[in-house]
Amino acid sequence: IRDRFPVGDELDVDSCRVTGRMPERLRGSFVRNGPNPMFEPMGRYHMFDGDGMLHGVTFEDGRVSYRNRWIRSRGLGAEMTQGHAIYPGLGDVMSFPDRSLTGDAGPVKNPANTHIIEHAGRYLALWEGGVPTEVTGDLDTVGEFTFDGRLEGSMTAHPRLDPRTGEMIFFAYSLFEPYLRYHVADAEGRLVHSVDIDLPAPVMMHDMVITEEHSIFLDSPVVFDLENLGKGPMVRWKPENGTRIGVMPRMGSAAELTWYEIDPGHVQHFWNGWVEGDRIEFSGSRFESPDFGIDPHAELDQRVADPEPGYPTRFWVDLAAGTAGWEQTDDLGGDFNRINDAYNGVRSRYHYMSAMISAGRAIGDFDSIAKYDDVTGERTEWYAGEQGHVGETVFAADPDGTFEDDGWLLNAIYFDDRDATDLVV
Numbered sequence: 001i002r003d004r005f006p007v008g009d010e011l012d013v014d015s016c017r018v019t020g021r022m023p024e025r026l027r028g029s030f031v032r033n034g035p036n037p038m039f040e041p042m043g044r045y046h047m048f049d050g051d052g053m054l055h056g057v058t059f060e061d062g063r064v065s066y067r068n069r070w071i072r073s074r075g076l077g078a079e080m081t082q083g084h085a086i087y088p089g090l091g092d093v094m095s096f097p098d099r100s101l102t103g104d105a106g107p108v109k110n111p112a113n114t115h116i117i118e119h120a121g122r123y124l125a126l127w128e129g130g131v132p133t134e135v136t137g138d139l140d141t142v143g144e145f146t147f148d149g150r151l152e153g154s155m156t157a158h159p160r161l162d163p164r165t166g167e168m169i170f171f172a173y174s175l176f177e178p179y180l181r182y183h184v185a186d187a188e189g190r191l192v193h194s195v196d197i198d199l200p201a202p203v204m205m206h207d208m209v210i211t212e213e214h215s216i217f218l219d220s221p222v223v224f225d226l227e228n229l230g231k232g233p234m235v236r237w238k239p240e241n242g243t244r245i246g247v248m249p250r251m252g253s254a255a256e257l258t259w260y261e262i263d264p265g266h267v268q269h270f271w272n273g274w275v276e277g278d279r280i281e282f283s284g285s286r287f288e289s290p291d292f293g294i295d296p297h298a299e300l301d302q303r304v305a306d307p308e309p310g311y312p313t314r315f316w317v318d319l320a321a322g323t324a325g326w327e328q329t330d331d332l333g334g335d336f337n338r339i340n341d342a343y344n345g346v347r348s349r350y351h352y353m354s355a356m357i358s359a360g361r362a363i364g365d366f367d368s369i370a371k372y373d374d375v376t377g378e379r380t381e382w383y384a385g386e387q388g389h390v391g392e393t394v395f396a397a398d399p400d401g402t403f404e405d406d407g408w409l410l411n412a413i414y415f416d417d418r419d420a421t422d423l424v425v
Contacts, residue, residue: 006036013066029058030410035113044091052113054139057423069139075109078102114157119168120189126157147191158207173205209273209282210345217246220266239264260324266290271337274347278320285310285335309333336392350405352393366390387416
């Protein structure tokens with residue numbers, strides 16, 4: 001835990017200092033979303049509470065420029081009108097501000113602070129507790145986006161984009177029935193398919209996987225404790241509930257969803273999945289027994305009682321035999337799993353992960369980037385050093401490349417000794 005402050009300014013920097021040589025064919029924009037509170041929080045602050053802020057770094061003709069903007073959600077707009085925070089966040093999750101303060105912004109702020117994607121010509125900032133927030137290519141806020149009112153409830157921060165069909169496949173979990181909703185948006189951005197899925201309990205489901213034919217869910221026992229909301233941990237690990245892999249056709253119904261029981265475990269982020277014949281394979285960082293208690297009353301350095309990280313794991317489903325299983329593939333702890341997104345849903349050879357090589361790092365405090373070659377079994381690492389704190393990697397493809405791994409990895413890395421962040425290529 002470090003004594004650092006949020007970014008307090010919105011800036012436009014026409015020319016950024018570059019250390020080293022910038023690849024000539026690297027063009028476009030790297031946009032990072034993350035929590036960054038505009039106002040002094042009310043009571044205890046949890047990082048999930050912060051207002052979304054977009055940081056955009058653009059590469060064009062050898063010049064690198066920077067722009068950052070807060071996502072001006074309806075909730076943040078109400079706070080800007082009042083001149084101070086009015087939403088209490090996870091520290092007091094069952095308290096809601098008076099409508100005289102919020103106006104039409106609602107009792108819960110949607111900070112849109114977790115991810116940003118592009119689909120069907122729109123840029124959508126995502127927070128899994130609410131609907132998407134549309135922004136422009138210049139990072140200005142357009143407003144909440146509900147697919148012309150067809151989206152009921154929230155949307156995951158980790159949808160899957162099929163680069164072959166242009167479809168966006170996503171889901172939403174809920175504390176109340178139906179606990180899971182599944183959606184498909186077509187290449188034009190129209191919501192064309194929605195299914196309510198019955199689960200035995202309200203679980204935290206952060207990510208999913210697709211193949212060219214299937215959508216795949218992991219129903220793991222990270223369960224919301226409704227009776228404990230506002231009193232202690234919001235979610236509990238209940239391995240007695242079991243873990244299941246759910247497989248359904250992409251445009252299937254709830255009746256076409258098949259569940260396969262496996263050992264208890266949890267995955268926050270997956271790499272990729274594919275189907276070959278009757279066998280589905282997919283991979284991610286598997287937690288044996290996570291403690292994501294999110295206890296608003298605990299000390300910050302005690303929020304994760306179990307220091308064991310997730311480890312690279314391969315899962316499989318045999319559709320013909322009706323069986324499923326998993327195997328750990330490496331002993332390096334890490335997460336934020338990424339691929340070349342052009343291979344989403346088909347077999348991919350190369351996988352990238354933010355990792356912890358140094359001893360003593362807390363879960364999520366990554367210091368390295370690892371690359372896996374699934375053909376040779378080779379693992380290579382890049383280490384940011386003792387002062388470096390690694391974020392999530394994005395693969396930028398070389399426009400003249402011909403192979404899966406032709407391109408560059410981009411990662412925003414914070415350095416303690418300089419109190420500064422570099423976008424590292």
